[in-house]
Amino acid sequence: QVQLVESGGGLVQAGGSLRLSCAASGSVFSIGPMGWYRQTPGNEREVIAVIFNDDTTKYADSVKGRFTISRDNAKNTVYLQMNSLKPEDTAVYFCNAKVILTAVFNYWGQGTQVTVSS
Numbered sequence: 459q460v461q462l463v464e465s466g467g468g469l470v471q472a473g474g475s476l477r478l479s480c481a482a483s484g485s486v487f488s489i490g491p492m493g494w495y496r497q498t499p500g501n502e503r504e505v506i507a508v509i510f511n512d513d514t515t516k517y518a519d520s521v522k523g524r525f526t527i528s529r530d531n532a533k534n535t536v537y538l539q540m541n542s543l544k545p546e547d548t549a550v551y552f553c554n555a556k557v558i559l560t561a562v563f564n565y566w567g568q569g570t571q572v573t574v575s576s
Contacts, residue, residue: 460484460565462553467570470543474574478538480553480567490558492536494527496549496572503552507538521547543574 466478482489493508506518507527515527526539536553553567 460486460489460555460557462555462565462567464551464553464567464570467551467572469573469575472543472545472574472576474543475539475541476543476572477540478551478553478570478572480536480538482534482536482555485557486534488557488559489555491556492529493554493556494525494536494538495552495554496547497552497569498549505554509536540572543572545574545576548572548574 461483463481464478466476468476470476478494491508491510493505495503495505497503504518506521507525508516509527509529517525524540524542527536529536540547550569550571552569555565557563557565
């Protein structure tokens with residue numbers, strides 16, 4: 459089992475920055491890729507950034523060049539640095555960890571609200 463706790467959301471003006479954190483605990487040795495997703499009311503959760511165990515990263519086009527995902531393995535923590543925020547970035551942001559065994563197990567944080575005012 460893996461537990462994820464997010465922090466760092468809040469209200470920011472357009473053009474501002476926020477950094478989200480996701481601390482993992484439990485069976486952290488089993489974690490593979492970790493990522494950040496976001497969801498707005500009435501829409502599906504969408505992946506915006508992923509970091510793999512070799513530290514390669516992938517981003518959704520909507521955040522590429524503005525958001526940076528990173529991980530600190532010593533702290534079992536993943537970060538999402540969000541710069542040049544736009545009102546359309548307003549959403550609930552979720553941390554995800556995948557444990558890949560004979561199947562893929564997804565673990566989720568509780569979500570943190572990010573609101574960008576215009």
